[in-house]
Amino acid sequence: MLGEVEIVFGFWAIALILIFFSLSGKNETLSYLNNQSYVEPIFVFVIMIIAASKPVLDFSLTSVRAISRLLPIHKSLSLFFITISFVPLLGSFITEPAAMTLGALLLKDHFYSKNISNKFKYAIIGTLFVNVSIGGTLTPFAAPPILMVASKWNWDLTFMITTFGWRTALAVFTNSLILTLIFKKELANLEEPNIKPSETPLFILLLHLILLIGVIIFVHDLILFLGIFLIFLGIANSYSQYQNKLIIKEAFLVSLFLSGLVVLGGLQKWWLQPLLNQLTPDQIYYAATALTAITDNAALTYLGSLVDGLSDQFKYALAAGAVTGGGLTVIANAPNPAGYSILNKNFENNIISPLYLFLSALGPTIVAIFFYKFI
Known part of the structure; x- marks a missing residue:
């Protein structure tokens, strides 16, 4: 665990x-710590575990399977x-x-x-990393860089869909279509x-989806979503036979x-304010x-949220910039290491070249820039 990238901010905070x-x-130390909000980091912990549970992933897999069958093309392509x-x-x-894992x-x-x-x-992993980074911006709770600022900036579901969502959908589908067409023959x-098909009983599936929705509804109510997590x-x-390892x-x-970021970020306003202004x-x-x-990318948006007087633009x-660049490297977006650990064994010497990853993600990143900046 000490070799993980995320642990660094924890040590710095300590x-x-x-x-x-x-x-x-x-x-004074306790006063400073108590004046910070840790709701978002705790929420991320809870929802990641529930959303990546086997019944929820089975539901997602079933959805993918059903939709792919509707497309009138070769099944590998669809x-x-x-x-x-x-x-x-x-x-x-x-x-x-959870999306990265699935x-x-x-x-x-x-x-x-x-x-x-x-x-x-x-080409696949570069596009996957970029699409996942921008793909969580239809809602205010799924992408860490959005979650860390949504409450302070009053970004609700309607705002995310009307401002980010349609641009994100266009960018994701454009990236995917280009990649599919380029490697169509292969x-x-x-x-x-x-x-x-999933072997998870329907009542287990529904129960997990209800708990997931409950956590999402009470995203800003720590006691309630922790209570739901305990039920989960x-x-x-009780039904461990239908679970993978959490x-x-x-x-x-x-x-x-994210918690380390909150602790450290509270003291950064003195230099951020004049710089960003x-x-x-x-x-x-x-x-x-x-x-x-x-x-x-969550570090960038959270630090930016500490600065007062920023315009909506x-x-x-x-x-938008933070999520756009989230596929360029493994450390750019929190879910990337999960995708790396699943896929790296399929590359030569079990290593994904940072340079080739960057170059592979560059094209999809430019597509995202086009939709976020010029559409």
């Missing part, structure tokens, strides 16, 4: 608290197109980490396990995939990262897109 305690004493497009958009409802598993089982070219492998040569844990334990470690790491919305969009490649540019 170091800050210890320094704060030694210099200012117990009362399954691939739906996996690389619909699944990332589904992330707006089951969360981006998409990567489908791609591994039905495409990476076949004899596809190395060029196609990189996909058509693959044997038709066979997705087995009880059900998961992703507690992965959810903890993302939550730790010097930038135009266009400048911050491209700066956020570029910086996301070397830091997590500036807020949109910051968030």
Whole structure:
């Protein structure tokens, strides 16, 4: 666990608290910590675990299977197109980490396990990372960079759909269509995939979906969504035969990262305010897109939310830029390491080249820039 990228912010936060305690004493330290809001990091922990549970993933897989059958084309092409497009958009409802997990598993089982070219492998993962990064922006709770600012900036479901959602859908489908057409011959040569129907009982499936919806409805009510989470844990334990291993470690790491970000971010306003006030919305969009490649996109948006007096155009540019660049590197977006760990064994020497990943994601990123900036 100590080798995980997300752990760094946790250690920095602990170091800050210890320094704060030694210099200012117990009362001031506790006062500072108690004045921060940890609802979003805890919510991410809860919803990641529920959304990535086997019944919810089975429901998502069944949906993918049903939709892919409706397309009047070769089944390999239809399954691939739906996996690389619909699944990332589904992330707006089951969360981006769950969408990344589902998409990567489908791609591994039905495409990476076949004899596809190395060029196609990189094109897939580059497009997947970009589509998942932007695909969670139809709702205010699924993408960490949006979740961390949605409450403060009053971005509700209506705002997300009308401002981000339609642009996101167009970008995701354009990326997916281009990729499918480029590798059409290679996909058509693959044997038709066979997705087995879910064996999860209907009442278990419905129960998990109800709990997931309940957590989403009470996203800002810590006590209520924690109570729902406890009910989920009880059900998961009672019907363990219908569960895979819960992703507690992965959810903890993302939550730790966001919590550390909250603790550290509270003291950054002094230099952020004058810096951001010097930038135009266009400048911050491209700066956020570029910086996301070397830091997590949730860090950028959260730090930006600490600055007072930002215009609506500036807020949109910051968030849009952060999600646009989320596929350029493994560390750019919190769900990327999950996709990396699932797919890396299908590459030469079990390594995904950072350079080839960046180059593969560059095209889909440019498409996202076009829709977010010029449409």
